[in-house]
Amino acid sequence: MTKADIVDRLCERVGLPKNEATEIVELLFRTLKNVLSEGESVKITGFGTFLVRKKGTRKGRNPQTGEEIQIKQRRVVTFKPSQQFKALVEKA
Amino acid sequence: MTKSQLIERIAEKAEGLTKRQTELVVETIFESMKEALARGERVEIRGFGNFSLRSRRARRARNPKTGEPVDVPPKKVPYFKVGKELREMLNRDL
Numbered sequence A: 001m002t003k004a005d006i007v008d009r010l011c012e013r014v015g016l017p018k019n020e021a022t023e024i025v026e027l028l029f030r031t032l033k034n035v036l037s038e039g040e041s042v043k044i045t046g047f048g049t050f051l052v053r054k055k056g057t058r059k060g061r062n063p064q065t066g067e068e069i070q071i072k073q074r075r076v077v078t079f080k081p082s083q084q085f086k087a088l089v090e091k092a
Numbered sequence B: 001m002t003k004s005q006l007i008e009r010i011a012e013k014a015e016g017l018t019k020r021q022t023e024l025v026v027e028t029i030f031e032s033m034k035e036a037l038a039r040g041e042r043v044e045i046r047g048f049g050n051f052s053l054r055s056r057r058a059r060r061a062r063n064p065k066t067g068e069p070v071d072v073p074p075k076k077v078p079y080f081k082v083g084k085e086l087r088e089m090l091n092r093d094l
Helices: A003-014 A018-037 A083-089 B003-013 B019-038 B084-090
Strands: A042-044 A048-055 A058-061 A068-071 A074-081 B043-045 B049-056 B059-062 B069-072 B075-082
Touching: A003 A018, A003 B019, A018 A042, A018 A048, A018 B003, A018 B019, A018 B084, A042 B003, A074 B075, A074 B084, A083 B019, A083 B075, B003 B019, B019 B043, B019 B049, B075 B084
Parallel strands: none
Antiparallel strands: A042 A048, A048 A074, A058 A068, B043 B049, B049 B075, B059 B069
């Protein structure tokens, strides 16, 4: 499933014209990206939580050359699915 | 941020949609994504990330109350891999 398929689903179920459905799907994911990149986590009840976590600076190694390198601090997003979502796909 | 705050934020920017309609739209989007995963499909949102299923092996666990062993059957769990654009956005100002 891609964004285009989500748009189709919206047209069928909510009766939105295609251009409006496209716009709102884009708006949703753009908003999610903006909120997360401000460092804020987002909890979608019934779906799951997108958690922004900070990883500290650590030492790593270039696996090809064996050279030691610094891995800078960074932010990562993890997704914790809701109980309901987990129950839904368990037997898929 | 919670789902209702997200809906409010989107409703402010969505022209011609009431808050009630925005709510229905947002619910329908997440609902259709869950259904796709439940059918065993992947969901690919370019720039945001991909959702897929991962398999978990059967294992023997323990009831934490009674200490009794229980067999946990194999199962699938949702997995999210962050997209390139979002990953870069997260670290832009660090």
